[in-house]
Amino acid sequence: MLALSLYFDQFIHFMNAGGIVMWVLFVLNLPLWYALGYRYFTLKRGTRGNIRRLIEKHEKRKSEKVYVGLLDYAIADALTAAETAKKISKKPREYMYDALFPYIIITSKYSVLVKTIVMLAPLIGLLGTVGGMIETFDALQSSSMFAQGDSIAGGISKALFTTELGLVVAVPGLIIGKILDKKEEQFSLEFEQIVDIISTKDEK
């Protein structure tokens, strides 16, 4: 426990040494990971079966079906939308798009936030570096000859550390964010497939 608190104190010390930009990056890191976590748990497919099979299961078992993932809910909603459209003798396709719209919103939630933070973090790190360099040269101007070496080296290491932290924030966000974007694309394709399959079944 003592070691943990010591570790935390060290962290606070380093963060303060790097300047206010470090804290800005730390704060940016929190919503980034929140968004990544949210997207990860939202974009779970749940089942591995293909769409056609899932729709058949839903039609057979109706409400007895155990709902595993987002796709099950989406298919159930699309089926009910198709039924209601049939009852009032209208085209089911548009009704199904309406029913699936909330799911499309959910799958794309926070994607822009992730992209923005991934873009922003290296830039803020760069800002911190530039600020650190300015401070370094200020110190260099006012310091005596013998103190120069320490002030330059210390200042530059501080300045570069903000860039490093910016990249540390951005790189995992970029990688995981891209994987999740791919998944989102997959989901939107599958929603299209649901609509197509159900509407063509009704026509036959």
Add this chain to the structure above:
Amino acid sequence: MSQKKYSSKGRSFLAFLVMLGGAVLMMILVVSFNKSVKEKEQVVKKEVRQIKSAKTQKKASKPKPKPKSKPKKAQPKAPLPNMNSLLGGVAMNIPEFTTDNIAGDSNQLLEDIAEDAIMNENTVDVKPKVLSRPPLEYPADAAKNGIKGYVVINLLVGKDGSVELAKVLESQPVGVFDEAALNAVRTWRFSPAMYKAKPVKMWAKQKIRFQ
């Protein structure tokens, strides 16, 4: 609508946990990065200081005298060759003055040269003049197709005023008028070029237009 409804309650909680995980990850990274940097810096600084004090003195004393000992002398530029006077010789690959054979009295020198040497427009006293110039034959093919052009020919005018040698230097279009021009030029007669009141051989350039 007896369907189960989709809810995202547990999701935001899990996402919150992930956020905390991200924060902890960042803390660990910050501390670990800085630790390694600090250790390295301390070690490197001490070594560098020792090396620097030894090296900088040597470096400061050595390179300074070197540039002083190398004042570059400006070499006199070689005189530009007189291209005009060489042109005749260059074209035919024949040396103008055979300096190997020169020997003896310098007063005799020029007259000896004048007997055998081939001169050009710049070295000669009196330039050759055209005495007879038979009409040109315009090539039949070129006349049919309406081709126009010119040929620049280098002539060696002998002591008797006849054309000893003729060679095409330049032609436009290439190859069309060369034969006709050479044939025509060989029949021309000149008054010979004079150097110190004696006839000499001379290279002359002549441009012939076909129009």
